[in-house]
Amino acid sequence: MERNSSDGGGLGLGLILLALGVAIAKKIVENSTPHQDFIDSDLPDLKKIPEPVIPEVKALPSNRQLTHRKKENRIIDVRKVVRPNPLPYHLEKGWQKNGRIYQGYYRCRLGAFRGQIEERFNGDYKFYIFDPPEAVLTGSHKACFTNVGAGRYHVHFGVNSEDLDGGIMAVERLLYQSLKRR
Numbered sequence: 001m002e003r004n005s006s007d008g009g010g011l012g013l014g015l016i017l018l019a020l021g022v023a024i025a026k027k028i029v030e031n032s033t034p035h036q037d038f039i040d041s042d043l044p045d046l047k048k049i050p051e052p053v054i055p056e057v058k059a060l061p062s063n064r065q066l067t068h069r070k071k072e073n074r075i076i077d078v079r080k081v082v083r084p085n086p087l088p089y090h091l092e093k094g095w096q097k098n099g100r101i102y103q104g105y106y107r108c109r110l111g112a113f114r115g116q117i118e119e120r121f122n123g124d125y126k127f128y129i130f131d132p133p134e135a136v137l138t139g140s141h142k143a144c145f146t147n148v149g150a151g152r153y154h155v156h157f158g159v160n161s162e163d164l165d166g167g168i169m170a171v172e173r174l175l176y177q178s179l180k181r182r
Contacts, residue, residue, distance in 0.1 A: 049105050049112050050094035053087060089165035106168065108176040117164065124162050127155040127171055139178035
C-alpha cells in the first residue's frame with residue numbers, strides 16, 4: 001500500500017488551525033466583560049426584579065367578521081368568544097401594593113428601573129423613580145423629573161394622573177423616549 005504524504009499534511013494543518021481557534025476562543029472569553037447599558041447608574045439585581053405576567057393573547061378576527069362568524073353552518077358571536085385580559089396593567093407587570101404605596105419596576109425595552117407610587121386621598125397618584133439613568137435627567141423630558149433626595153425623583157405630568165396603569169405606562173414611555181435618543 002502506498003501512502004500519500006499530502007493527506008497527512010492536510011490533516012496536520014487542520015488540527016493546528018483547530019487548536020488555534022480554540023485558543024483564540026478561550027482568550028476572548030477570559031478577556032470579555034459583562035455588558036452594561038447604563039454604566040452611570042446602579043442597575044438593580046436582575047434576580048430581584050419580579051417577572052411580568054404574560055397575558056394570554058387571542059387573535060381578533062378581521063373587521064368584517066368582528067361580530068359574527070360562520071362555523072359549520074352555525075353563526076358564532078365572536079364578541080362572546082374573545083375576552084380581554086382581566087389583569088390590570090400594574091399587576092401584569094408585577095407591581096405590589098403595601099398600604100397606600102405601590103412598589104415595582106418601570107419597564108421598557110432598554111431597561112427596568114425601580115419605582116414607587118403613592119396613592120393620594122383625593123384619588124390621584126404620585127409617581128417616583130429611583131436612580132434614573134443620566135440620559136433621562138438630561139434629555140428632552142428632564143423637566144418631568146424632580147429630585148426629592150436619596151436618589152428618588154418625582155415624575156410629574158402636565159395633568160395629575162387619576163389612573164394608576166396609565167401613569168405607569170406614561171413613565172415607561174418617557175423612559176423609552178429619553179433612552180433611545182442617547
